[in-house]
Amino acid sequence: MKNPVMPASGTFGAGREYSELMDINRLGALVAKTVTLKPRDGNIPPRLCEVSSGMLNSIGLQNEGIDHFLKHDFPFMKEFDVPVIINIAGNSLEEYAQLCREIDRVEGVSGIELNISCPNIKAGGIAFGASSKLAEQVTAAARYNTQLPLIVKLTPNVYNISKIARAVTSAGADAISLINTMVGMSIDTNTFKPNLGNITGGLSGPAIKPIAVRMVWEVAQSVKIPIIGIGGISNALDAVEFFLAGATAVAVGTANFINPLTMTDIISGLEAYLVDKGFTDIGQIIGKVKT
Amino acid sequence: MKNPVMPASGTFGAGREYSELMDINRLGALVAKTVTLKPRDGNIPPRLCEVSSGMLNSIGLQNEGIDHFLKHDFPFMKEFDVPVIINIAGNSLEEYAQLCREIDRVEGVSGIELNISCPNIKAGGIAFGASSKLAEQVTAAARYNTQLPLIVKLTPNVYNISKIARAVTSAGADAISLINTMVGMSIDTNTFKPNLGNITGGLSGPAIKPIAVRMVWEVAQSVKIPIIGIGGISNALDAVEFFLAGATAVAVGTANFINPLTMTDIISGLEAYLVDKGFTDIGQIIGKVKT
Amino acid sequence: MLQIKADIIGKEEVMPGVFNLIIVSPEISRNARPGQFVHVLCPSGDGFMLRRPFSIHRVVPGRAFEILFQVVGKGTEALSRVKIHDTLDIIGPLGTGFKYSEDIKSALLIAGGLGAAPLLFLAEELVERQVLFYPMLGYKTKTQMLRYIDFKRLGKKTYAATEDGSFGHEGTVVDLLNRTVHNIRPEIIYACGPVGMLKKISETADEFGIECQVSLETKMACGIGVCLGCACVTRQGYKMACKDGPVFDTRDILWGAEDYEKGRASGCGCDNEAPPETDSAG
Amino acid sequence: MLQIKADIIGKEEVMPGVFNLIIVSPEISRNARPGQFVHVLCPSGDGFMLRRPFSIHRVVPGRAFEILFQVVGKGTEALSRVKIHDTLDIIGPLGTGFKYSEDIKSALLIAGGLGAAPLLFLAEELVERQVLFYPMLGYKTKTQMLRYIDFKRLGKKTYAATEDGSFGHEGTVVDLLNRTVHNIRPEIIYACGPVGMLKKISETADEFGIECQVSLETKMACGIGVCLGCACVTRQGYKMACKDGPVFDTRDILWGAEDYEKGRASGCGCDNEAPPETDSAG
Numbered sequence A, B: 001m002k003n004p005v006m007p008a009s010g011t012f013g014a015g016r017e018y019s020e021l022m023d024i025n026r027l028g029a030l031v032a033k034t035v036t037l038k039p040r041d042g043n044i045p046p047r048l049c050e051v052s053s054g055m056l057n058s059i060g061l062q063n064e065g066i067d068h069f070l071k072h073d074f075p076f077m078k079e080f081d082v083p084v085i086i087n088i089a090g091n092s093l094e095e096y097a098q099l100c101r102e103i104d105r106v107e108g109v110s111g112i113e114l115n116i117s118c119p120n121i122k123a124g125g126i127a128f129g130a131s132s133k134l135a136e137q138v139t140a141a142a143r144y145n146t147q148l149p150l151i152v153k154l155t156p157n158v159y160n161i162s163k164i165a166r167a168v169t170s171a172g173a174d175a176i177s178l179i180n181t182m183v184g185m186s187i188d189t190n191t192f193k194p195n196l197g198n199i200t201g202g203l204s205g206p207a208i209k210p211i212a213v214r215m216v217w218e219v220a221q222s223v224k225i226p227i228i229g230i231g232g233i234s235n236a237l238d239a240v241e242f243f244l245a246g247a248t249a250v251a252v253g254t255a256n257f258i259n260p261l262t263m264t265d266i267i268s269g270l271e272a273y274l275v276d277k278g279f280t281d282i283g284q285i286i287g288k289v290k291t
Numbered sequence C, D: 001m002l003q004i005k006a007d008i009i010g011k012e013e014v015m016p017g018v019f020n021l022i023i024v025s026p027e028i029s030r031n032a033r034p035g036q037f038v039h040v041l042c043p044s045g046d047g048f049m050l051r052r053p054f055s056i057h058r059v060v061p062g063r064a065f066e067i068l069f070q071v072v073g074k075g076t077e078a079l080s081r082v083k084i085h086d087t088l089d090i091i092g093p094l095g096t097g098f099k100y101s102e103d104i105k106s107a108l109l110i111a112g113g114l115g116a117a118p119l120l121f122l123a124e125e126l127v128e129r130q131v132l133f134y135p136m137l138g139y140k141t142k143t144q145m146l147r148y149i150d151f152k153r154l155g156k157k158t159y160a161a162t163e164d165g166s167f168g169h170e171g172t173v174v175d176l177l178n179r180t181v182h183n184i185r186p187e188i189i190y191a192c193g194p195v196g197m198l199k200k201i202s203e204t205a206d207e208f209g210i211e212c213q214v215s216l217e218t219k220m221a222c223g224i225g226v227c228l229g230c231a232c233v234t235r236q237g238y239k240m241a242c243k244d245g246p247v248f249d250t251r252d253i254l255w256g257a258e259d260y261e262k263g264r265a266s267g268c269g270c271d272n273e274a275p276p277e278t279d280s281a282g
Ligand SMILES: Cc1cc2nc3c(=O)[nH]c(=O)nc-3n(C[C@H](O)[C@H](O)[C@H](O)COP(=O)(O)OP(=O)(O)OC[C@H]3O[C@@H](n4cnc5c(N)ncnc54)[C@H](O)[C@@H]3O)c2cc1C
Pocket: C037, C048, C052, C053, C054, C055, C056, C067, C068, C069, C070, C071, C072, C073, C074, C075, C076, C077, C114, C117, C118, C216, C217, C218, C219, C220, C246, C265, C266
């Protein structure tokens, strides 16, 4: 990776739209929106709602399925001079396994991210990420079916994130991304209806940053594998907080919607920050919070 | 209660200071800051840090102990024409039990709130609230030792809040308050030090409101006892969201610090809202979210 | 589509709470088509962060474009406080815009209130293309007749309805449509306004076999087709208002139930409707 | 203590990034004592919400008071954009203020930079009480000599230090103190400034047996003693800067370690020090 900054799955599509507004080749990696085995329609609208310093979404993993993805989106992503990570979700261990088998065969994939933390689907998703046993099983199933670097994306909606992190590590994860969204809800006080068609949704954006930093720090104390820090990152100093807490890379989600140049601004901002503080390499600040 | 609006424990002291700025007699209840059996010094500073749409605190339940409280603070609180709820925390089941026994003897207490959700202390606190078994035990211990209405205050740092709510209900809780704070962390990118002396702290304020509304809604589906909704409430419409989700009362925390008149403004605002919508009683909107 | 930092060179409060901004951008003014919108980063204010979408209201060809907006919440409130020569961060032009076949001869343009925003740009385009058209404008009352004069200047015959009857037809624009459509007999209807109104217009259009295109408003995050948040339910499945729309042919739209009439703001007319295939797969 | 909505009747940028506001409040101006502060709801801006504390800088007796502040972040940035005749929501006066016994004859007032804010009010009070005092002012450079003239007008003899030597003593105000204290021999030192500076001043005061009071800055939420968030470590246990302070007798303070010299903003000089009794009980 050229640098440790990448998009968070589901907030950058396959990069097609944003490639018109920014230079994808400057990114550390490309992370695709979650793909599933079969196409998914996603959830009933409304799917979005803005809240204080954040937003709720209940997209529900709308996607056209792995075959379509590999045929139409992946070739586009591969054209950039940037590693491509494919993010997958399934309803069952077998679906995760099968997705891994299919992707393992494909030329030019740099890694697989297991989304076991989506709060917006009825089966699978978050349920896998909220139990250390299931998280371990799904990671093991994936591990068994691919040689590719395996990143497991965890949900923050748990009491003991370190326990889950240890479980997926022992099952063979090469890295952990955290956090996915917090489950939230918002109600229209005029109509009495939830602001999301799916009733609840995932909270993202600056509102969740303190929760994310805390979880990255906790997990960094308990496992040795790299952590991709995610959650409310909007600028270089936000990213620095995650590096200090122990992340080796960061991913940007919601902030892309607000400013498509967020990631490239962060990349420049990190360089400036390192120079300013007399460091030569981001590695020099990783995990260096003085507790 | 005159109305369903009260302060959240720990954000209003014993009401002494705020009584100089607002009319406590207009409140639905007074809720005291958590008291423990023995005095507690609280945590090392810094204890506060502002974050996007919220704040982190790591006060650590600083208080002078139950004896001092009953002698010096409770008499002051009792003078108002408002029910007084005493909030307690212990390091062990026995401490909770003993506190209940002592308070049960006191004239003029309207209820006990069990804080089993403080994220800022080393033993007890959140640990009791994160396990349905411990939550049930501590509630049962309290229940056995007091005739007073018993409110149990839950932590949002769990995957399955309904399970905990059912556990405390079956153990004899008369009401549930939720939520306490989310565990969070913030790091100073200049000094590399956490912004809290205690490293992590509790996230409160508008940032957590969607999480709180969701939990109130979930719990309202699974237990029949009243719910006091807490988390990021700053105005009447915020409160309405909680009522629609199923809360029968609300408590205001962080917003008091910003505007000491928040609660009385909410009380007036709720009246205006009800008139505007053609209701005569707040009961008509409780749990009425159209899902 | 591009992201620009654009100068504001004109600002007018055209009626209380409704503002018109003139924004410099040769590129957007050159490329924009009627029905497209821009995604605006409103100056930072109290606790909101997402961009806000606004239709392109008019263009000064090759130089600038305009937006017409009403203050309804925090974002528009913040936007109403910009000053001439302030700079706005804007992404646009976005969306597909209104479609018109070459051989169309007559059109009916129906605007409810702020629905006038995209339709004035369309009206100017239709004049250019020498298409005969009839503006039909619905307002609350006489003093709030947004852009009436402009439409009247451009259209063949202009119809107006006010809810209180203080000008033109007394009642809604939908009533007015139902009374007059058999006389006007347009080849196509273009409409913008509250979703309840659009649904009723589409029913009338259906009944008379008239093609009908409407601009739908949904909540948006990215505005460019990435987040899949602005979904509308169509017969072809979920479509994104920001990329596949905001203009849709009403024959494709699956409208939502009753309560859309009440003007539920956050939907596209579809949230009470089961999606074409439901989510039961996962 | 009261909560007011107060008019701003004066605003001056006294040097780049440092502003003085004159705020109408008969009550606060009447009741305020030097060292006390007000808790200000800065006009809503980008993602902050808590009030910000500012020392009372000066009073126009019975009519108004002033605050002097530097733009360091979002809150002060927002505050710097208020205009004359805007209204501010303020709680005050808060805190205990400087203490002085009746029979004190000579005092040394040491300000580092913005530390001048509470000390000018104190200086005016000391003039009133006919206490001889020596202002000792530390600045970065000659062009940033905040309130030098004012102190010079009020004090018996005014000492100044600039870090670059462009005016007065070259070096810090602490150096200057150490060179001159045996000549001045004040009965009491009042100081305000960065915590590293205050700690060193307290060491000197200790050494010479001089009473020393300092105004400490901590992060605050409520500002009135409720949240227990602004704790400082003292020999008597945790004390709240907002209620027990912000002025403390340095004999009571347990200072933190080295890194306070680096100007860690968010502490009161105590976060590396074990509290009097640690938290092991729970
Ligand atoms: C493609 C498109 C084009 C648009 N063009 C225009 C235009 O030309 N002029 C104009 O005035 N408005 C237009 N809108 C609506 C405009 O985007 C919203 O009014 C604006 O986003 C509200 O932001 P706010 O922060 O002021 O309100 P918020 O605080 O977000 O909400 C305040 C109130 O407005 C409602 N609201 C919020 N968003 C929308 C929305 N998208 N549609 C309808 N109601 C909403 C909310 O439900 C709430 O009741 C358009 C919307 C879309 C999707």
